[in-house]
Amino acid sequence: MSAEQPDLRARFEAAFMPNYGVPPLALARGEGARVWDLDGRAYLDLIGGIAVNSLGHAHPALVRAVSEQVATLAHTSNLYLHEPEVRLAERLLGLLGTPGRVFLCNSGAEANECALKIAIKYGKTHGRTYFVAAENGFHGRTIGALSLTGKASIREQFGPFPVDVRFVPYGDADALKSAVTAECAAVFLEPTQGEAGVVPAPEGYLTAAREICDATGALLVADEIQSAIGRTGHWFAHQADGFTPDLLTLAKGLGGGMPIGAVAGFGAAGTVFDKGDHGSTFGGNAVSCAAAHAVLDTIEADGLLAHVRRAGAHLAEGIAAIDHPLLTGVRGRGLWLAALLAEPKAAAVQAAAQRAGFLVNAVQPDAIRLAPPLVIGTDQIDSFLTAFPAILTEAANA
Numbered sequence: 001m002s003a004e005q006p007d008l009r010a011r012f013e014a015a016f017m018p019n020y021g022v023p024p025l026a027l028a029r030g031e032g033a034r035v036w037d038l039d040g041r042a043y044l045d046l047i048g049g050i051a052v053n054s055l056g057h058a059h060p061a062l063v064r065a066v067s068e069q070v071a072t073l074a075h076t077s078n079l080y081l082h083e084p085e086v087r088l089a090e091r092l093l094g095l096l097g098t099p100g101r102v103f104l105c106n107s108g109a110e111a112n113e114c115a116l117k118i119a120i121k122y123g124k125t126h127g128r129t130y131f132v133a134a135e136n137g138f139h140g141r142t143i144g145a146l147s148l149t150g151k152a153s154i155r156e157q158f159g160p161f162p163v164d165v166r167f168v169p170y171g172d173a174d175a176l177k178s179a180v181t182a183e184c185a186a187v188f189l190e191p192t193q194g195e196a197g198v199v200p201a202p203e204g205y206l207t208a209a210r211e212i213c214d215a216t217g218a219l220l221v222a223d224e225i226q227s228a229i230g231r232t233g234h235w236f237a238h239q240a241d242g243f244t245p246d247l248l249t250l251a252k253g254l255g256g257g258m259p260i261g262a263v264a265g266f267g268a269a270g271t272v273f274d275k276g277d278h279g280s281t282f283g284g285n286a287v288s289c290a291a292a293h294a295v296l297d298t299i300e301a302d303g304l305l306a307h308v309r310r311a312g313a314h315l316a317e318g319i320a321a322i323d324h325p326l327l328t329g330v331r332g333r334g335l336w337l338a339a340l341l342a343e344p345k346a347a348a349v350q351a352a353a354q355r356a357g358f359l360v361n362a363v364q365p366d367a368i369r370l371a372p373p374l375v376i377g378t379d380q381i382d383s384f385l386t387a388f389p390a391i392l393t394e395a396a397n398a
């Protein structure tokens, strides 16, 4: 490592609030599924900015769309409308296949804030006073989104929260049924829990959640901020899971690296807000909308949904076939997987992988998250599968 990396890390530490700690690596540029650090060393990017860089780095379609839009009209505020935002909302509804309405914002937490405000308003007009969410679920760091987040270590010190949220064990349909009454305004669930370590819902859980919400009149909110836009090999994870939520939130992969979030409300849930109820100055920003169009165009033109299903199965099967004492299995679907460890050595695996030229994410002490760009090649996946046993051995001995 040259002097540049330690120097930049020291400056980061001095200039930034300590909330992130100091990241282990400074990246300089990327191309496809590869990135280079400040010293010119190459890595295969198997985390893609946390499931954000759907087209990888510097994809020509994204570069062109963003460059042309910023040179034409970058921002209008919501005092004026523009064509890219209207077409994006129409396009998302078309991919969703259910009549509804869209709100555009800038991040995942902001999408969940919007969904929560819709649910609060719906609750107030129907005598519904509380919300249900899942233990270990993650919905974001702002106060509304954090109040729905079922992870004590990140929420407790910031409470009490302005909304009454009751937590149930994820995947337990009976517990959900007991928790959701006619006073419940909405249930917030991830179709697969991302930050918890890519934990898929058990078979039948999400359709049971739909039935429970239908029976009681609670809104079902699917947080697809991490799972949407091809990540699982489907446009939206809930389409493969066989249920339709009332509200859907998305963000991460939609802009391919440009900040954009969205909420879709289906049926009556799309028109709970009245004029003046909500807003976002940057929401629907024309450059981010252009980026989202480039992502959607490329997924369509390059057949990336089928590629994600094939490449994801290849990666999962390759991991499952590795016989190593530190590795106990793999879960998830599409290009959204967690390799499971016999011991809480994920941080050591992440560090060993980095030394070997692979960026992976220690999402839990015993789980390694892989969420590579959707464009990753099979040969690139194979290079990781070949290197992974030695990485595990190095971590086991660390």
Ligand SMILES: *Cc1c(COP(=O)(O)O)cnc(C)c1O
Pocket: 107, 108, 109, 110, 112, 138, 139, 140, 141, 190, 194, 195, 223, 224, 225, 226, 251, 252
């Ligand atoms: C990342 C994430 C969020 C928060 O998104 P931000 O853009 O970081 O605010 C919310 N929910 C889920 C499921 C996520 O993965």
